[in-house]
Each structure stands twice: as structure tokens, then as C-alpha cells.
Amino acid sequence: MNDRHTITVTVNGTPYERSVEPRLLLSDFLREDLGLTGTHTGCEHGVCGACTVLLDGVSVRSCLMFAVQADGHEVNTVESLGTPDNLHPIQEAFRDAHGLQCGYCTPGFLMTLVPFLAENPDPSEAEIREGISGNLCRCTGYQHIVDAVKLAAERTRGS
Amino acid sequence: MKPAPFEYYAPTTVDEAVRRLAEHGWSAKVLAGGQSLIPMMNFRLAQPGVMVDLNNVSELFYIKPGTDGGVRIGAMTRQRTVEKDPLVAERAPMVHAAMPKIAYPQIRNRGTFGGSIAHADPSGELPAVAVALDGRFKLRSKRGERWVGAGDFFLGLFTTALDVDELLVEVALPPVPPRSGWSFMEVARRHHDFALVGVCALVTLNSGGACDRAKLVYFSVGEGPVVAHQAAGLLEGQAPTAELIRAAAETASKDDVDPQSDINASADYRRHLARVLGERALTEAFGRARGGE
Numbered sequence: 001m002n003d004r005h006t007i008t009v010t011v012n013g014t015p016y017e018r019s020v021e022p023r024l025l026l027s028d029f030l031r032e033d034l035g036l037t038g039t040h041t042g043c044e045h046g047v048c049g050a051c052t053v054l055l056d057g058v059s060v061r062s063c064l065m066f067a068v069q070a071d072g073h074e075v076n077t078v079e080s081l082g083t084p085d086n087l088h089p090i091q092e093a094f095r096d097a098h099g100l101q102c103g104y105c106t107p108g109f110l111m112t113l114v115p116f117l118a119e120n121p122d123p124s125e126a127e128i129r130e131g132i133s134g135n136l137c138r139c140t141g142y143q144h145i146v147d148a149v150k151l152a153a154e155r156t157r158g159s
Numbered sequence: 160m161k162p163a164p165f166e167y168y169a170p171t172t173v174d175e176a177v178r179r180l181a182e183h184g185w186s187a188k189v190l191a192g193g194q195s196l197i198p199m200m201n202f203r204l205a206q207p208g209v210m211v212d213l214n215n216v217s218e219l220f221y222i223k224p225g226t227d228g229g230v231r232i233g234a235m236t237r238q239r240t241v242e243k244d245p246l247v248a249e250r251a252p253m254v255h256a257a258m259p260k261i262a263y264p265q266i267r268n269r270g271t272f273g274g275s276i277a278h279a280d281p282s283g284e285l286p287a288v289a290v291a292l293d294g295r296f297k298l299r300s301k302r303g304e305r306w307v308g309a310g311d312f313f314l315g316l317f318t319t320a321l322d323v324d325e326l327l328v329e330v331a332l333p334p335v336p337p338r339s340g341w342s343f344m345e346v347a348r349r350h351h352d353f354a355l356v357g358v359c360a361l362v363t364l365n366s367g368g369a370c371d372r373a374k375l376v377y378f379s380v381g382e383g384p385v386v387a388h389q390a391a392g393l394l395e396g397q398a399p400t401a402e403l404i405r406a407a408a409e410t411a412s413k414d415d416v417d418p419q420s421d422i423n424a425s426a427d428y429r430r431h432l433a434r435v436l437g438e439r440a441l442t443e444a445f446g447r448a449r450g451g452e
């Protein structure tokens with residue numbers, strides 16, 4: 001079976017046209033076909049959240065979608081946030097509050113938190129923990145991640 | 160690549176979707192939100208030869224008021240949409256309470272209301288809720304349309320009344336009857352994990368304050384939603400005192416459920432949870448029934 005489909009997906013504002021096998025996961029499409037390796041793959045069955053991206057502005061697991069399903073849609077990955085010289089406020093807060101150690105899970109946390117904070121700019125600690133419940137981190141024990149979210153929220157509200 | 164190869168179709172109408180299902184028979188699998196199916200495909204536990212993707216079938220995404228005072232939910236409505244919908248909160252409060260317990264926010268952004276029901280995972284919240292509420296499911300195929308009650312839909316482990324060429328297109332939930340109360344509870348090791356045990360209760364009082372009807376439906380303790388008939392038999396026709404509620408929950412945990420031991424919990428612990436949650440849920444449901452007159 002060599003069923004291929006031509007798809008057009010807008011990733012981080014750039015439209016890409018590619019021919020894909022339907023079984024290609026969106027996560028592998030982003031990493032392998034587009035070279036956007038900021039999206040990490042962890043468990044590849046929907047548990048860890050490392051591969052979280054935005055699909056039309058909503059956080060989803062890119063390992064639980066086929067690239068062919070993103071045809072005509074808009075995807076945003078961690079590459080759309082900041083640059084080393086000009087970090088996104090959430091990235092800056094993660095750095096300042098030590099919200100990461102090895103960093104493997106971080107892109108997934110960031111892409112979960114962008115829409116979370118846009119929807120709820122002043123979250124309680126319980127709401128933050130609920131918001132990040134779908135992302136696993138094996139280094140931090142989450143405490144510093146929660147601190148980073150509070151810091152990002154404070155700074156964003158203050159600016 | 161992780162999943163095995165398949166042919167892919169993305170119909171834009173229900174007619175086209177059911178035509179594909181009729182054409183490909185058992186080799187076809189319906190792709191709704193994919194939040195249970197794609198993990199199974201990534202593990203190659205599922206290797207469908209043909210996928211019929213419903214994500215472009217716009218006519219399946221809706222929440223509408225039912226003429227009976229209930230609510231009708233299109234099968235492809237995202238779980239996150241149902242969770243936040245004010246009409247669902249008002250007319251199907253048990254559904255509203257159950258939604259945040261389903262997996263994680265990112266999963267609910269993609270997962271669908273109908274997909275969770277058609278998947279019939281024995282630890283799924285929505286199959287049990289639909290049974291507790293006497294929901295009805297509209298099934299479509301090339302041959303026509305039929306309605307199946309939730310109580311007749313779940314046949315066993317991941318097995319439903321859906322024929323090979325049929326598609327679940329709508330879930331109709333009736334309104335909560337007068338003098339009724341509900342409760343939804345579950346225990347999981349971590350927030351949002353699969354429940355070790357969960358329970359839905361819907362009870363109705365008669366004008367004298369006795370229990371007219373009691374429905375207690377468990378999940379994660381059998382091969383599908385488990386209706387606690389023996390417990391209901393103790394309650395119906397009686398005044399729902401604390402002692403009677405305790406006895407009913409005890410009966411449910413001993414005679415109605417048949418939990419298995421697994422890596423997460425022993426069968427004994429699940430029976431314990433069935434008793435404790437059953438008592439709490441019935442107490443809450445009868446309390447709401449009394450207060451809701």
C-alpha cells in the first residue's frame with residue numbers, strides 16, 4: 001500500500017506543501033519532514049505531553065494525530081515562541097524560576113501553557129496544576145514549573 | 160513509522176462516511192478524535208486497513224436542546240466543547256461533572272463525545288454516564304437509521320451494538336426527572352488517570368419521599384458499565400435512610416460488581432472503593448433529590 005496524500009499545512013505562519021503517507025504522525029512530520037525538532041516525542045501514546053503543539057490555537061498531542069489530518073490547518077510549535085536573544089515571557093519565566101532541568105519535557109509544557117495563560121491570565125495554584133496535568137516532567141517535581149507559571153502570569157499581567 | 164499502513168478517507172458528510180463503511184466492512188475503522196485509537200495503532204495493537212476520518216464531517220459537531228427538555232450531542236463534538244457548554248451544564252449536570260475527569264486537557268481538546276462511547280472502554284466515564292441517564296444513541300448506516308438505548312448498546316469489553324457498517328451519529332440525553340438527584344464520583348491514582356473505580360447515581364423520589372427509582376452504574380469494575388441491580392432492588396420503594404444507603408452500597412460492592420485485579424489495584428480494593436463511593440454517591444444523589452423539589 002503506497003497511498004500518498006498531498007497536504008498543505010501552515011506551521012508557525014509558513015505554509016508547507018508536502019506529500020505524506022496517511023500513517024505519518026504529525027509529530028514525525030514536524031520533526032522529520034520539516035526539521036522542526038523543537039517538538040519532542042516521549043511516550044508516543046498520549047501520556048507524557050512532550051509533543052504538545054497548537055492546532056488552530058488549541059493544545060493537542062502531535063503523536064495522536066496524523067499529518068494528513070492537519071491539511072488546511074494551522075500548527076504552532078515551540079519554535080514559534082521566542083529566540084535565545086528574545087525569549088517568550090513564559091520561556092523567560094521558566095529560565096528565571098528554574099522550571100526545567102534536562103529540558104526534554106519543556107516544549108510540551110510551553111505549548112500547553114500558551115493557550116492556558118491566554119484563557120486564564122490569573123490562575124490559582126490548583127488551576128495551574130490542573131492545566132499541566134497532561135504533561136510529565138521527571139526532573140523538577142513540578143514545584144518550580146508551577147512557580148514559573150505564576151511568574152509568567154504575574155509578569156504578563158503587569159506589562 | 161509507528162502505525163501500520165492504511166488507506167485513508169476523509170468524507171465530509173455522514174452519507175459519504177457510511178458508504179465507505181459499507182464498502183470496506185471489517186477492514187475499516189472509524190477515526191473520531193483518535194485519542195484511544197491512535198495509541199493502539201502506535202503500539203500496532205490495532206492495524207486497520209482502512210481509516211474513515213470523521214473530522215471533516217461538520218454535521219456531526221453540535222450541541223442542541225432536545226424537545227423533551229434534554230440535550231442532543233453530535234458524535235464528533237469535542238469533549239472540551241461539551242465540558243464548557245452551558246446547555247449541557249444546565250440540562251445534563253452529571254455529564255458536566257464527568258467531563259473534567261476524562262484524561263487531560265489536551266486529550267479533551269481532540270477527543271470526542273461519541274468516540275468515547277463507541278470505543279466502549281470499561282474504564283470510560285461517558286459509557287457509564289450515558290447508561291445512568293438512560294441516554295439514547297442514533298446509529299446510521301447506508302441501510303438507514305435506528306435508535307439504541309444506552310442500556311442495550313454496551314455488550315462487553317470494547318464491544319457495542321454497532322454493526323460493521325454503522326456509525327454513531329448522535330447521543331440524546333433526556334432531562335433529569337422531577338424529584339431526582341444525581342452524583343458522579345471516581346477514584347484514580349493520579350488526577351485524570353483511568354479510574355480505579357467510578358460510579359454514577361441517579362435517584363428519583365416519590366411524592367411521599369420514598370425512593371421511586373435508583374440507578375447506580377459503576378465503571379472500571381467489569382467489562383463495561385455495570386448497573387447495580389441488586390442495590391437498586393433494596394432501595395426502590397423504601398425510605399432512603401443512611402442505614403439503607405449503606406446496605407445498598409454494601410450489596411453493590413459484593414453482588415453487583417465483579418472487579419479484576421491489575422497493576423493498579425487489587426479486586427478487593429476495588430470492591431472496597433465500590434462500597435465507599437456507592438454510599439457517598441447515593442447520599443449525595445438523595446440529598447440533591449430532596450433539595451431539588
